[in-house]
Amino acid sequence: MSYAKRIGAALAPKVPEIAPNLSAAFVHQALAKAISGVGPLPSAASAADKQLAQNGGDVERGIHDVIENHVRYAGVQGFATNLGGLVTMAFTVPTNITGLALIQCRMVAGIVHLRGYDLNDPRTRDAILASLLGEERILKMVKARDLPGTPMELAAAKVHDASLDLLIANEVAAELITRAAGKRLATTVGRRVPVVGGVVGAGTDGYVTWKIGRYVDREFLPKAERKRRK
Numbered sequence: 001m002s003y004a005k006r007i008g009a010a011l012a013p014k015v016p017e018i019a020p021n022l023s024a025a026f027v028h029q030a031l032a033k034a035i036s037g038v039g040p041l042p043s044a045a046s047a048a049d050k051q052l053a054q055n056g057g058d059v060e061r062g063i064h065d066v067i068e069n070h071v072r073y074a075g076v077q078g079f080a081t082n083l084g085g086l087v088t089m090a091f092t093v094p095t096n097i098t099g100l101a102l103i104q105c106r107m108v109a110g111i112v113h114l115r116g117y118d119l120n121d122p123r124t125r126d127a128i129l130a131s132l133l134g135e136e137r138i139l140k141m142v143k144a145r146d147l148p149g150t151p152m153e154l155a156a157a158k159v160h161d162a163s164l165d166l167l168i169a170n171e172v173a174a175e176l177i178t179r180a181a182g183k184r185l186a187t188t189v190g191r192r193v194p195v196v197g198g199v200v201g202a203g204t205d206g207y208v209t210w211k212i213g214r215y216v217d218r219e220f221l222p223k224a225e226r227k228r229r230k
Contacts, residue, residue: 024169026098027176031129034105035119041106045119048110059114059222066114067213070107074100075206097176104132104209111216116223117155122165127155127220129168133175134208135215141171152220179208 037043042050048066055061108128109119117124130138131151141147147168148154148161 024166024173027101027129027169027172028165030098030101031105031109031125034102035109035125038102044106044109045113047106048113051110052114062114063111063217066107066110067210067217070103070110070213071206071210073103074209100205100209101132101172101176104212105129107209107213108132108216111213112155112220115220117220121155122160122162123157124155126160126164126168127151129172130154131212131216131219132172134212135219137175150219151216155220179204 035044037046041047047069048062051065051069052059052062055065105128108131112124112128113119117127119125119128128151130147133141138147138150142150148164149157154164
């Protein structure tokens with residue numbers, strides 16, 4: 001486990017003090033806004049369809065561009081929310097978490113949309129949120145039977161398990177908070193140089209977003225192909 005991750009895990013019990021308004025509810029809100037669109041950002045499906053059109057209908061290239069675009073978005077917000085010293089931590093950590101949740105939800109939703117999944121299906125939405133945990137965490141949870149399957153298996157379930165909504169949202173909220181708090185404290189305490197914190201924040205957020213995008217790209221087979229393999 002990295003230094004930043006260890007710090008984040010240690011901070012997890014203090015989350016109510018650092019980010020009192022962050023809970024499973026904000027994860028569901030981020031997903032809803034990512035799918036429907038918010039502010040200048042169009043919906044995940046519209047943005048993904050635009051990338052598809054720009055690549056002449058090539059789904060794989062479209063997905064590649066969806067990932068690259070959101071890696072850049074994550075880097076920009078990571079830099080902006082990781083400037084400053086410890087005194088700003090109470091304000092920037094919640095902003096970083098909510099911004100990253102929205103960006104990553106939007107990226108994953110765009111990918112699964114291009115693979116033929118219905119973004120209005122609650123099974124698909126559970127799968128999108130689960131993907132934010134990252135491959136390593138998901139596999140551990142599946143092995144421990146804390147999750148009934150991988151994201152694609154959740155999306156392909158015969159019926160939707162409503163109890164999964166809260167479970168997955170809580171896990172995602174805790175994971176995002178752990179990552180953000182650990183990264184923020186490590187860069188600030190370890191470096192003592194505010195601008196360096198911004199650079200490290202940009203790199204970390206961009207890299208984690210890229211890893212999630214690549215995992216989702218591998219994990220979700222095109223819906224038609226998935227049916228043929230059953």
